[in-house]
Amino acid sequence: MRLPVLAALAVLTACGGIAGCATQAGPQAAQPAAVAPATGPKTAGSAAAYNPRGMVVSANPLATEAGLRVLREGGSAVDAAVAVQAVLGLVEPQSSGLGGGSFMVFYDAKTGKVTAYDGRETAPAGATPALFLGEDGKPVSFVAAVLSGRSTGVPGAVAMLAQAQKEHGAIGWDRLFLDAEKLADQGFVVSPRLASMINGRSPQGQTADAAAYFTKPDGRRYQAGETLKNPAYAATVRRLAAEGASALYEGPLAEAIVAKLHEGERPSAMTLADLAAYKPRSADALCRPWKVYSVCVPNPSSSGVSLLQALLMLEHTDIAKRGPRDPIAWTQIAEAERVMYADRDRYVGDPAKVTVPVEGLLEPAYVKQRAKLIGETAGPAPSFGLPKGAPKVGPDTTIEPGGTTHFVIVDAAGNVVSMTTTVESIFGSGRMVGGFFLNNQLTDFNFAPTDKDGLPGANAVAGGKRPRSSMSPVVVLDGKGKFLAAVGSPGGSAILSYNLKAMVGVFDWGLSMQDAVALPNLVARGDTFSGEVNRFGPELTAALQARGVMVKEGQNENSGLHGVIVRPGGKLEGGADPRREGVAKGLE
Structure with missing residues (x-):
């Protein structure tokens, strides 16, 4: 019974x-699979939020507030996504930023269309299958690869957001960076999670760039509750606001990125031409019927x-x-x-390069x-x-650490963004330009180009190729093709497990979104x-x-699941993973 x-x-x-x-x-x-699971009792410490007009769920309260500010000004879900990403790159730099990449699934309330935007980084045109091989022909250590200039792919998040905002934005691009600029100029309070990363043992946190940024004049590193300023980041977002996304891919910032990646051992093959040539992808999302719903995710190289x-x-x-x-x-x-x-x-790999x-x-x-x-x-x-x-392909030995974040935004018109975004490992490669960290996304490739029989893996390195990603933001439609839910998580290769658990919790077990994301991993x-x-x-x-x-x-x-589901009467219910510092907040 x-x-x-x-x-x-x-x-x-x-x-x-x-x-x-x-x-x-x-x-x-x-x-089983109910459109309206229970909205009653919640577990202790629930971060659920309810509101019929709109909602932002992100990994930091400051980012959530930035998104809500844009929605209050009449901005769309995509407009708010730009603001949220800009703030997250400042207050949660261990996870994502302007120097990283992302995947977005967007639901258009007017048309019912679900579009997948691909802002995954690309390898420089000059990258070869030997990218992470040492002089002995064997793969270098993961840490050595991460800290090298070769770990960084051409950043894609900013270009992707710019394309999506051009197509679905409702207010000016220059209005979307105000929160990030103010927080960078005036300072923001270091959160406990960021403080743990600043004072942790990650190799990227020990680089010269990271040490210079995170060390106070007295020689001690910033602690939780202290105020951290980043004037270089403020200057960068001012430039982006004034000039558009091209400010990252051409001009002084692009030159600084290339110069930074050519420093030290194992320099990158990245050129200004690689940055200028970057193009995000967009296409109909990959959707399939499931139960009485339709589940939509990004196309490969997403998983x-x-x-x-x-x-x-x-x-x-x-x-x-x-x-x-x-x-x-x-x-x-x-x-x-x-x-x-x-x-x-x-x-799974980059479909432009492999089947x-x-x-x-x-x-x-x-x-x-x-x-x-x-x-x-x-x-x-x-x-x-x-x-x-x-296809006939070799085995995979890719290592995927989890330094990523996810957010969900629903605007007053019913448009929805489900976006997973990353710089890969904690603080990316540990190299900084313009106040932000550069990604180490190319270490998501398989280091060994072929197996013992000479067969390449689907995720082997190639020039211009996107590495395989576990990022898989989800949008769920109801039986009438209307938005029902969105969810996603960081966590490296475990992202797929975390998302699966949350989907089972909500749709198979009838849990609230908050209780589903809080389930054990x-x-x-x-x-x-x-x-x-x-x-x-x-x-x-x-x-x-x-x-x-x-x-x-x-x-x-660990996980950082964030999600939103529509309950009867159009009420929005959000959930934020209690393992991190996220918050779900409705548009008042």
């Missing part, structure tokens, strides 16, 4: 979360196709009859993830076949499958099961282990 969703949430809350209810077994109290595959595979299980305290449900998620990653790691079998991976017969590998216990690590159109890839043992609790952890899911603590960066 299944209880109503409200009752299920009440039990979950009363038990103090999943850990407190972990001893309960069997199918759990959740309605959104893999998230779709996992969702479709789980439709062949009874996970919707289970719930967040059921070890079988989490085992099903883990097994779906393992299959998803096996295929993703083999086939990505998108249709084959999502073909119903193939999905059904792969779903047979999902059981109630963990089996051997699955191998990659052979979907229609699959479980990342299953190959023979490894990493997750949040403390959040699962000892009983559920033991039950998972009995099924072969040997969860161990992992993923230092």
Whole structure:
């Protein structure tokens, strides 16, 4: 017998979360795939927000306020996205910025069209498959690669936002950088998360540029609660506001970027021509029917196709009859993830350079076949499958650290932005220009150009190529093609697992958006099961282990899920990951 969703949430809350209810077994109290999951009880410390007119959910309150300021002035969701990104690059520089890249999924309320914008960085034209090989022909260490000039791709976030704003903006571009300029000039309060990164041990945080920026005159590094100013960043955003996106790709800023990347050992092949030639991509989003909805994600080189595959595979299980305290449900998620990653790691890359079998991976017969590998216990690590159109490519050894952020914006007209944006690792490459960090996105390529048989991987380095990305912002439409929900997360390769968990929580288990993003994280890839043992609790952890899911603590960066869902009457409900500093706030 299944209880109503409200009752299920009440039990979950009363038990103090999943850990407190972990001893309960069997199918759990959740309605399958409801348009209007419960809006009642919430877990303690909920960051949910409700408002019918608009909403911004981002990883920092200052960025959320910047987005809301633009919406109050009549700006669109895309206008607000520019403001949010500009502020995040200042107050959360460990995660994203002007020197990075991003993927955006945009829902147009007038037309119902969903567009995917690709602002992924590109390798310089002069990059070769030996980009990260040492003199001995072997891959250099990951840290050596990150800190080198060769790790940086041509930044794409600013160009992508400029294109989207030109097509969907409602107010002037020059109005979108006011918050970032003011905060950079007058200073902003260092948050606890930023302070932990400033005073952490990441190699990028120890570079000369980072040390100069984060060290006070007394020789100590900035701490939480102290005020940090960045006049160079203020000058950069003033230039962008006045001149447009071209200010980053031509002129003094572009020259400074190229000069910075040619410093030190392993200099970049980046040229001014590479920067001037950068073009963002846009196309219809990759959408597929799922339950009674339509789920839309970016096209490759995003790994959104893999998230779709996992969702479709789980439709062949009874996970919707289970719930967040059921070890079988989490085992099903883990097994779906393992299959998803096996295929993703083999086939996803830049479609302009390699064949990505998108249709084959999502073909119903193939999905059904792969779903047979999902059981109630963990089996051997699955191998990659052979979907229609699959090219013959080598294995992948890419390392993806998680230094990324995600935000969702809904404007008063109903337009929606779901955007994941990054500089890759913490503080990117650790090199700064114009007050912002440059990305180390090219380390998202497979360092080894070929396998032992000389077969290149789908994600091998090539000049002008976009590296594969795990970023997969999501937009969900209802059965009538109207906006229903948006969600996304940072977290390196674990992004796919985090997004999958949130989607299952909201649409299979009937949780609020806040409770769904707060669910424990479980990342299953190959023979490894990493997750949040403390959040699962000892009983559920033991039950998972009995099924072969040997969860161990992992993923230092962890999730930063943010989402919005439409409830009955057009009410917007937002959720912000309690693991970070995000906030969901409605437009008053």
